[in-house]
Amino acid sequence: MASHAHPVTRAIVTGHTRGLGAALVEALRGRGIDVLGVARSRRAPDDSPAALPGRFEEVELDLSDSDALAQWLAGDTIAAFLRGAERALLVNNAGTVAPIGPCAVQQPADVGRAVALNVAAPLMLSSAFSAATAGLQDRRIAHISSGAARNPYAGWNVYCATKAALDHHARAAALDGEPALRVxxxxxGVVDTDMQGEIRGTDDARFxxxxxxxxxxxxxxxxSPRDAAGKLVDYLLSDAFGQTPTADIRSL
Known part of the structure; x- marks a missing residue:
């Protein structure tokens, strides 16, 4: 029987193959937490140190395809992975900053894909996760948000709107009073990832x-992704997590 201090913990992380997501996987596994990664591709075979204590599994799934995601969620992968856990975590990390620029230059299909990936996927996963963990005494959902959720930026109207949606989802979900669920x-903060490279490579006229x-x-x-992930996981596992529906790692 696991001790109260170290409950058997399993975590689901989206967008786990690079950047902050990859660092979150290592931070969680380093604490002995089993991780299920969900992304449109798998990590390179040599890109996941086997020496870390936590088990690691992967699912290859395009989270911007809402129909494919719904079909996968209708299966039992999440329930099977979480079976035997005493504490369950969901980290909705996958996201895109594209399309960048004012409305007139955005391709409608790109807008739809961004909303599906940044909003529909986290909300769908949250619903499935909540249902799958209904009997647990400790279950936690973390949306990876952005300062852009709380401050508007020219050229980022889609990104700002989708991240603000996650913030408001957390605020409203916190009012639902689901037992033992923290959201x-x-x-x-500003993390040195491929997304930042994409931002720096954008034309000034668009951003x-x-x-x-x-x-x-x-x-x-x-x-660095490693530092940000360490702080995020510390917060995710702390008693403070979920006491307020929105937070910024830089002010914790």
Whole structure:
């Protein structure tokens, strides 16, 4: 029987193959937590150190395809993975900053894909996770949010809107009073990932604040994925998690 101090914990992480998601997998496994990663591709065979204590499984699934996601969620993969857990975690990390630019230059299909990936997938996963963990005494959902959820940026109307949706989902879900379910939408700060590279590579006309992010990179002001993931996991496992529906790692 697991001790109260170290409950058997299993975590589901989306967008786990690179950047913050990959770092979250290592941070969780380093604490002995089993992880199920869900993303449109698998990690490279040599990109997941076997020496870490937590078990690691992967599912290859395009989270921007809502029909495919619904079909997968109708199966028993999540329930089977979580079987025997005393504490269950869901980290909705997958997301996209595209399309960048004002409404007139956005392709409607790209807008639809962004909303499906950034909003529909986390909300669908949250519903399935909540149902699958109904009997557990400790279950936690973390949406990876952004400062863009709380502050508007020119050129990021889709990104800002989709991240704000996650924040408001957490606020409303917290009012539902589901037993033992904690939900929080957490901004990790400006993390040095491929997404930041995409932002710096955007034309100034589409994203007027591009230079600000480029200067942060030059000045060494970006947080490493490993540091951000460590802080996020510390918070996710803490008693403080879920006490407020939105949080920013930089102010914790």
């Amino acid at each position: 929080a939408s957490v901004a990790p 007027p604040q591009r230079e600000r992010f480029a200067e942060m990179k030059r000045a060494g002001q970006l947080t």
